[in-house]
Amino acid sequence: MPITGMAEAPAHGVAGVGLLPLFAWLSPAFPVGGYAYSHALEWAVEAGDITDEASLADWIKDLLLHGFARSDAILLSLAFQAAQAGDADRLAEVNALAVALAPSAELRLETCQQGLSFLDAVRASWPHDRLETLAGAFTGEVAYPVAVGAAAAVHGLPEEQVVPAFLQALMQALVSAGIRLAPIGQTSGMRVLSALAPAIMALAAEIPGLGEDDLGTSTFRADLGSFRHETQYTRLFRS
């Protein structure tokens, strides 16, 4: 398969590095500030819905299969395809939809702050001409899944690897928040994550066939929790 952009100078990505950029970008050490967000898990702990390993696993699995993670994976995929086609207008459209889908002030901050930080970090450290050309699509806020999808596409990373890795990174961030908030140990948290792997792979396999009409979440109470988190008395997290 011909890789477009390889002949371009000066910034065209580095050939022969496989999936290494993906590992870096989705690592908790990548400077997107993910540690500051709990996606309303902090409220769920306060409300007594998450108390142990089993209840953390249930809550997170619903966010994966019926909540923002599934929708974000669809948005990532749509952004990936737009960026791969070099279609800045379509990318702008997908981004506008992704930003507008944030259901509350804090969840909007969560996706937009991480999206912008991610894009800035990739542009500074993994520069690519095609990403610069497409960056015009982002005039204001940038949703996190859209930033990841666009960066991955221009760097030639395979979508079928990016989607499950992204979903696992979202889940890992939630597990990490759960460990900090509830009396749940590191080992319990990692058991929750490893148990989710088959569900992540099954969901990821469906994503490339899905489009805008398939977007949708039913995690109404988790979203309501993010409203309530705004007035929660004790807060470690920004969402």
Next chain:
Amino acid sequence: MGMMSAVSWPSEVTTGAPVRQRALGQVRVRAVADKGRTRLDDLSETGSLRIRLPKSQAGFEAVLVNTAGGVACGDHFSITAEAGPGAALTLASPAAEKVYRSDGPVARIDVTLKAEAGAALHWLPQETILFDTARLSRHYAVEVAPDAAFLSFEAMVFGRAARGEVMAEGHLTDQWRIRRGGELIYADAFRLSGPVAAQLAKPAIGKGAAALATFLYVAGDAEARLDGARDLLSEARCEVGASAWNGILAVRWIAADIETLRRDATSFLIGFREAPMPRVWAS
């Protein structure tokens, strides 16, 4: 079988499901400001949807009536309402909309709402009740001028708890797109499909709730009114919360039954709108 009208009245059979032909309906209403008051500018109706314009003390109200007596398998309804420059238009419905069991195509409702410069459009239908195995897809497209105000309240009931009804299976998707001055500012995609009651039992989804509602307010003062909105919610018995950002104020309620939710939500709406509920809500 002879020719039948596309619209016929429901008839109860032993399963409790109405048997009838697919219903189609379209309405369009446009209100404009005229010498400081709002009056009707244009009205069109086809199929089983009608608009009534009752005399109202509190501004211009249009009441949407579905003469098909509910929504069933494969029905398709379209509603368009426009508030012209400076007009104040409130839409309501005279009763809860019932969505019956379906073993066929998904019923569809399209709602197109427009608040032009300086206008106020309030979308206040009564709750939608989904019966077991109901299948419904709704699309809302809203355009709000930068200096206009848009307000909506939508409640959904997944089986009437007070009658021991449960929506075990079914399908509901709600797609909302709100544009302000042409820019997409709010989108919501709600999707509950398959084993509805089992999913609603999950803590992240409904924690056993059977009634959910969302209020939206898009206006220049949306964020400034967040504290006031929270004060109005402080006595609520439902699980409820409010958030505001980017000229949008949203409130959500969750309750085990619609009666509790309705009591809390109407108290909020009366306070927030500083106006009584549309008269048809009381009847």
